[in-house]
Amino acid sequence: MTAAAPAALTTEQIGFLARAVSRAPSVHNSQPWQLRVRGTEVDLLMRHGVELRRQDPFGRDRLLSCGAALTDLELAVRTLGRDCHVEYRDDEDVVATVTIGRPHPASARDFALYHAIARRRSHRRAFFHSRVPEGVRTAVAAAGETTGVHVVEPGRLDKLAELLGFATRVLRDDRGYQRELELWTAHTHGWNAIGDGVPEDALSPEALPVAGLVRTATPVPDDVVLAGRLAAENLLVVCTDTDTRADHLAAGVTLQRVWLTATAKALVGSVITQPLHLTGFRARLASELALPGVPQAIFRYGYPAVPAAPSPRLALDEMFPEGPTGGLR
Numbered sequence: 001m002t003a004a005a006p007a008a009l010t011t012e013q014i015g016f017l018a019r020a021v022s023r024a025p026s027v028h029n030s031q032p033w034q035l036r037v038r039g040t041e042v043d044l045l046m047r048h049g050v051e052l053r054r055q056d057p058f059g060r061d062r063l064l065s066c067g068a069a070l071t072d073l074e075l076a077v078r079t080l081g082r083d084c085h086v087e088y089r090d091d092e093d094v095v096a097t098v099t100i101g102r103p104h105p106a107s108a109r110d111f112a113l114y115h116a117i118a119r120r121r122s123h124r125r126a127f128f129h130s131r132v133p134e135g136v137r138t139a140v141a142a143a144g145e146t147t148g149v150h151v152v153e154p155g156r157l158d159k160l161a162e163l164l165g166f167a168t169r170v171l172r173d174d175r176g177y178q179r180e181l182e183l184w185t186a187h188t189h190g191w192n193a194i195g196d197g198v199p200e201d202a203l204s205p206e207a208l209p210v211a212g213l214v215r216t217a218t219p220v221p222d223d224v225v226l227a228g229r230l231a232a233e234n235l236l237v238v239c240t241d242t243d244t245r246a247d248h249l250a251a252g253v254t255l256q257r258v259w260l261t262a263t264a265k266a267l268v269g270s271v272i273t274q275p276l277h278l279t280g281f282r283a284r285l286a287s288e289l290a291l292p293g294v295p296q297a298i299f300r301y302g303y304p305a306v307p308a309a310p311s312p313r314l315a316l317d318e319m320f321p322e323g324p325t326g327g328l329r
């Protein structure tokens with residue numbers, strides 16, 4: 001006698017997965033993902049038409065964003081009480097396929113991370129002054145370690161401050177970059193407000209310079225002052241052994257596991273990738289900070305001093321390119 005095949009997903013279950021994916025962080029809140037459900041297989045697709053030609057010309061951050069969405073998708077499947085297998089795909093359109101298996105109880109850790117998905121948001125302001133205890137910092141960093149991906153606390157904050165200060169000045173004066181950023185921050189309010197882009201409120205002038213998105217009015221503190229501000233934060237760099245598309249996806253998966261782990265521990269944070277796109281920046285960062293690989297993202301975190309507002313999201317139906325899903329909410 002052969003065992004029955006795993007049951008296909010119901011519309012409610014598909015909505016549950018889509019909601020988790022939609023809450024993932026993404027570069028400029030561009031939400032570059034879509035879903036296609038085929039019985040017990042869920043494809044995470046690249047959503048086209050939202051490329052950031054200036055900020056992200058090679059699509060690295062788009063893949064990192066899809067990696068973050070993949071973490072949410074896997075956690076949601078496990079929270080539904082189903083086993084699953086995740087396969088990275090080397091395809092321009094299909095980023096990964098999650099094959100849903102038999103009933104399997106979710107672990108306490110999967111539940112905790114799943115419940116952090118809706119609470120996580122980018123917190124670009126300064127943190128409450130107390131430093132996070134070492135045991136907690138170790139647990140947050142360890143949450144993302146996987147084959148080929150390393151999560152490390154950077155030393156040499158003087159060098160980091162120097163490099164970030166330099167990048168802030170370059171980005172501030174880059175008209176093409178500023179124009180693209182303006183497009184992605186201007187349309188989240190007012191008559192043409194839509195469900196993507198970064199809301200103005202998320203980019204408060206009180207945000208730590210270089211922590212947020214650099215605009216023409218972003219102040220650049222002196223390197224020594226900046227190094228002091230960085231020392232009051234908790235920083236992690238996500239690095240990969242090599243620099244392939246699969247590495248970018250894996251870095252995104254790791255980044256989100258780290259971020260959700262921090263969220264589950266009542267911490268908040270934000271991610272910095274903008275400077276890494278400047279020519280030569282990644283290599284200099286790796287060598288001056290003696291990093292164990294190619295830096296893909298910097299994550300800063302701490303205890304919140306003030307709450308951060310949530311960002312908008314596209315309607316769930318927009319996540320399904322292949323037609324009606326029964327009016328997901």
Ligand SMILES: Cc1cc2nc3c(=O)[nH]c(=O)nc-3n(C[C@H](O)[C@H](O)[C@H](O)COP(=O)(O)O)c2cc1C
Pocket residue numbers: 023024025026027028029030061062064065068120121122123124197198211212213270271272273274275309310311
């Ligand atoms: C790959 C990636 C790169 C990002 N880079 C930056 C960045 O350089 N600066 C920044 O302030 N936020 C950055 N973000 C955060 C996004 O702007 C944020 O996730 C998005 O606006 C949605 O808001 P939320 O995180 O509050 O849900 C990045 C996020 C991802 C996933």
